[in-house]
Amino acid sequence: MIQYLKVSSLPTELQEWRTKIEAIAKDEGLDCFDTLFEVISYDKMSEIAAYGGFPTRYPHWRFGMEYERLAKSHTYGLSKIYELVINTDPCYAYLLEGNEMVDQKLVMSHVFGHCDFFKNNFFFSRTNRKMLDTMANHATRVRRYQDMYGITAVEEFIDVCLSLENLIDIHRPYVPQNKTEVEERKQDLPDELIGDISALPRLRAKEYMDEFVNPEDYLEDQRKRQKETLEQQRRIPERPERDVLHFLLHNAPLTRWQRNVLGIIRNEAYYFAPQGMTKIMNEGWASYWHTHIMTKRGVVDGNECIEYADRHSRCTVMHKGRMNPYKIGIELFRDIEERWNDGRFGLEYDKCTDMAARANWNTNAGLGREKIFEVRRHHNDITFLDEFLTPEFCAKMKLFTFAHNPRANEWQIASRQFKEVKQKLLFQLTNMGQPVIEVEDANFNNRSELLLIHRHAGVDLDERYAHETLRNLFTIWKRPVYIGTIKSDRNVLIGFDGREHSEEGFDEG
Amino acid sequence: MRIKQDHSRFRHIVRGKIRRNLKQYISTGSLIGKQGKDKVSIPLPQIELPRFKFNSQNEGGVGQGEGEPGESLGSGEEEPGQGEAGEGEGEKALEVDVTLDELAQILGEELELPRIEPKGQKEVVTEHDRYTGIRPVGPNSLRHFKRTYKEALKRTIAIGEYNPKNPVVLPIRDDMRYRSWSTVKSPQSNAVVIYMMDVSGSMGDEQKEIVRIESFWINAWLKSQYEGIQTRYIIHDATAREVDDHTFFHTRESGGTMISSAYKLAAQIIEDDYPSSEWNIYPFHFSDGDNWSVDDTRTCIRLLNETLVPSANQFSYGQVESPYGSGQFIKDLRENFPVGEESCSLVCSEIKNKDAIVESIKEFLGAGR
Numbered sequence: 001m002i003q004y005l006k007v008s009s010l011p012t013e014l015q016e017w018r019t020k021i022e023a024i025a026k027d028e029g030l031d032c033f034d035t036l037f038e039v040i041s042y043d044k045m046s047e048i049a050a051y052g053g054f055p056t057r058y059p060h061w062r063f064g065m066e067y068e069r070l071a072k073s074h075t076y077g078l079s080k081i082y083e084l085v086i087n088t089d090p091c092y093a094y095l096l097e098g099n100e101m102v103d104q105k106l107v108m109s110h111v112f113g114h115c116d117f118f119k120n121n122f123f124f125s126r127t128n129r130k131m132l133d134t135m136a137n138h139a140t141r142v143r144r145y146q147d148m149y150g151i152t153a154v155e156e157f158i159d160v161c162l163s164l165e166n167l168i169d170i171h172r173p174y175v176p177q178n179k180t181e182v183e184e185r186k187q188d189l190p191d192e193l194i195g196d197i198s199a200l201p202r203l204r205a206k207e208y209m210d211e212f213v214n215p216e217d218y219l220e221d222q223r224k225r226q227k228e229t230l231e232q233q234r235r236i237p238e239r240p241e242r243d244v245l246h247f248l249l250h251n252a253p254l255t256r257w258q259r260n261v262l263g264i265i266r267n268e269a270y271y272f273a274p275q276g277m278t279k280i281m282n283e284g285w286a287s288y289w290h291t292h293i294m295t296k297r298g299v300v301d302g303n304e305c306i307e308y309a310d311r312h313s314r315c316t317v318m319h320k321g322r323m324n325p326y327k328i329g330i331e332l333f334r335d336i337e338e339r340w341n342d343g344r345f346g347l348e349y350d351k352c353t354d355m356a357a358r359a360n361w362n363t364n365a366g367l368g369r370e371k372i373f374e375v376r377r378h379h380n381d382i383t384f385l386d387e388f389l390t391p392e393f394c395a396k397m398k399l400f401t402f403a404h405n406p407r408a409n410e411w412q413i414a415s416r417q418f419k420e421v422k423q424k425l426l427f428q429l430t431n432m433g434q435p436v437i438e439v440e441d442a443n444f445n446n447r448s449e450l451l452l453i454h455r456h457a458g459v460d461l462d463e464r465y466a467h468e469t470l471r472n473l474f475t476i477w478k479r480p481v482y483i484g485t486i487k488s489d490r491n492v493l494i495g496f497d498g499r500e501h502s503e504e505g506f507d508e509g
Numbered sequence: 510m511r512i513k514q515d516h517s518r519f520r521h522i523v524r525g526k527i528r529r530n531l532k533q534y535i536s537t538g539s540l541i542g543k544q545g546k547d548k549v550s551i552p553l554p555q556i557e558l559p560r561f562k563f564n565s566q567n568e569g570g571v572g573q574g575e576g577e578p579g580e581s582l583g584s585g586e587e588e589p590g591q592g593e594a595g596e597g598e599g600e601k602a603l604e605v606d607v608t609l610d611e612l613a614q615i616l617g618e619e620l621e622l623p624r625i626e627p628k629g630q631k632e633v634v635t636e637h638d639r640y641t642g643i644r645p646v647g648p649n650s651l652r653h654f655k656r657t658y659k660e661a662l663k664r665t666i667a668i669g670e671y672n673p674k675n676p677v678v679l680p681i682r683d684d685m686r687y688r689s690w691s692t693v694k695s696p697q698s699n700a701v702v703i704y705m706m707d708v709s710g711s712m713g714d715e716q717k718e719i720v721r722i723e724s725f726w727i728n729a730w731l732k733s734q735y736e737g738i739q740t741r742y743i744i745h746d747a748t749a750r751e752v753d754d755h756t757f758f759h760t761r762e763s764g765g766t767m768i769s770s771a772y773k774l775a776a777q778i779i780e781d782d783y784p785s786s787e788w789n790i791y792p793f794h795f796s797d798g799d800n801w802s803v804d805d806t807r808t809c810i811r812l813l814n815e816t817l818v819p820s821a822n823q824f825s826y827g828q829v830e831s832p833y834g835s836g837q838f839i840k841d842l843r844e845n846f847p848v849g850e851e852s853c854s855l856v857c858s859e860i861k862n863k864d865a866i867v868e869s870i871k872e873f874l875g876a877g878r
Contacts, residue, residue: 050515059515060515060518061515061518062519063512063515064515064517064518064519064520068516068519068605163559166562319574323571323572324573398573399572401570402570404566406566410582412580413576425571428571434562435561435562454561460563461561461563461564463564465561465562466561467559468559469559469560
């Protein structure tokens with residue numbers, strides 16, 4: 001254990017490069033948190049990577065599984081983790097002990113790219129930058145619960161929570177939480193007042209004008225609306241709730257420690273969500289900067305060229321049938337930079353139908369650099385691709401969609417049409433590739449059963465997984481649980497009542 | 510490391526999973542061939558947390574690369590090219606490495622096998638030499654060049670003769686370093702398993718597969734009980750011969766069956782190589798129970814009585830059911846030996862099909878001899 005207690009400060013040579021690279025990054029306009037680098041051995045690296053980048057997490061077997069996978073594939077030389085960077089302030093980044101100097105330089109340049117992105121991208125604006133401490137606190141709390149209630153009990157409950165972990169509303173942090181909602185409810189009219197015309201909201205009018213300003217049909221309208229509001233308030237939740245974990249946290253019959261554990265899982269899920277929403281951009285941005293800093297700013301030595309080229313191409317390689325976020329990201333940023341440098345944007349360009357003119361379009365606008373900085377501030381993967389993916393780019397990157405052909409039981413290239421590729425891409429990125437699921441009714445069948453609705457957008461749920469997840473949901477809700485979805489173009493309601501699963505036709509109305 | 514705790518929790522869960530699926534692993538034989546030197550890779554069906562997710566076959570996706578629409582990207586259930594870029598190939602099914610020892614332990618727990626008491630204290634110890642260190646004297650053939658050079662270099666630098674421009678280093682007598690050895694004592698393998706199998710025409714592929722699976726597990730268990738273990742293989746039809754393990758499991762002969770031939774050979778092997786005072790001996794014989802003649806069966810009984818049963822810890826006979834065999838031999842054995850009684854070290858087991866393997870292993874190893 002002693003070996004890990006020693007804090008490895010950077011060796012002199014690395015320290016010198018660090019300072020140099022940081023200065024270059026700053027000079028290029030990158031705006032980073034303070035970044036602390038640490039050189040660590042590979043099994044420490046595997047440990048931290050298994051913990052999702054954090055040195056301290058709550059105890060759970062899943063991390064052990066991940067560690068085994070990482071450590072094993074490193075031992076067998078199948079893969080290597082080059083860098084790890086945590087989105088906190090100050091930003092922590094790890095370098096792998098024993099890497100060549102060129103690797104370390106590349107990683108450092110790459111890390112500054114990430115760090116700038118973390119600090120400036122809008123979707124990280126709500127992130128807790130002291131997550132290191134928060135995670136450590138979570139760990140302490142879970143350990144305490146384990147001491148009190150037993151390792152197995154706590155671990156099994158964490159399993160249950162984790163299986164619902166993806167049921168959060170990833171946009172929730174960016175919507176100002178409406179505090180007045182609660183206050184509004186307080187002003188609700190008591191039941192007996194419905195129908196009492198004098199209590200209905202009226203437009204202000206002098207008495208003699210009232211009849212005209214607030215005519216009978218207007219009042220009737222108001223009455224109806226009020227009734228609806230009251231009706232709605234009787235439903236729990238009032239509106240379908242996409243943050244299922246939040247709903248369970250406040251409404252499920254949990255003990256105190258269980259509620260706390262669920263809260264911890266939810267909190268961490270929200271922390272990691274922005275990283276999932278900006279994978280392509282984040283990696284693209286960091287790769288863009290490592291190439292720029294390494295090659296254009298002379299960080300890479302003449303005799304390191306080949307190694308550098310090797311590492312770079314390894315991270316941006318296109319495997320057949322797989323989309324590489326590093327590759328798409330970096331190319332798209334470069335494409336944007338080029339387009340805005342040449343002025344290939346705007347009404348005039350869009351309207352131009354002459355292919356030759358389009359290809360040779362150049363107004364020397366020189367806005368490229370400015371544009372990519374703007375893009376990295378405002379976009380996430382979805383808007384990024386929606387806005388900047390062009391048919392030309394799509395063809396250049398050789399993008400295609402694939403689908404499963406059940407007859408041949410094989411995966412086949414389905415199409416290279418721009419429209420289809422883009423649609424598929426955007427679909428995959430929507431809600432981070434997770435199905436959209438909302439709490440519809442917590443008093444389903446008027447028996448406090450829980451009804452979730454899957455907002456079906458063309459792709460069915462995996463049934464086996466759905467069954468298992470419902471089982472877990474049941475352990476939290478403790479009453480029968482249902483999910484309404486579409487299976488092979490049929491509305492179905494899949495349920496679990498504690499003993500067995502059921503499936504029936506379902507009319508969503 | 511903090512992760513060790515999580516890792517051991519994970520291993521614990523894995524162990525539980527293997528235990529629960531053990532019978533299935535045994536009867537399908539799915540672990541054989543996944544075996545390395547002392548580890549077995551076990552594919553685990555599902556050790557992940559369920560969640561609401563899309564049906565991947567229904568979903569499809571976006572890829573990158575050459576190819577015309579309609580071109581195949583690979584078959585099967587799994588999505589092509591899963592895994593994160595920059596992280597190496599993604600892993601599809603989780604395969605966990607378990608040592609044979611651990612596996613045997615799980616087998617022991619699940620089938621409630623008793624530990625074996627070795628016969629007496631007859632551990633035979635062997636000695637062998639190992640290079641373990643360095644010393645300043647020794648024969649030239651054991652000179653350690655690198656260490657010698659290092660010593661010479663140190664000395665040269667220390668006395669200030671070292672010249673980086675002309676880095677000549679001359680070793681003198683005192684710089685010389687030689688490898689040294691020490692003698693290691695280790696217990697010799699002290700158990701031997703002799704597998705005998707009937708390969709006459711009536712033993713089909715399925716019967717052989719059963720023998721193969723069963724012998725794998727028996728080996729795993731016995732290995733965990735003894736320091737070292739040797740295995741010998743005998744096949745027989747009307748005549749018997751000793752073969753290697755590959756031949757043992759893959760030969761198919763035709764012709765008659767004379768079980769006595771195998772017993773004779775086994776008795777010979779024991780007499781030549783494994784004095785019963787020093788060895789724990791485990792003969793296993795698998796057959797479909799169809800012997801050539803009553804006379805031969807009589808010879809078998811005599812051989813068993815005189816040499817095989819007395820010298821062995823336990824003599825095991827497994828009768829595999831085959832559509833051609835009469836299955837008479839097991840009845841003969843039961844008539845002549847008090848099979849099933851505590852004192853009898855001859856154990857018989859009938860194996861109807863693959864599902865019966867588990868029970869049969871239990872019968873063979875359950876006595877703890």
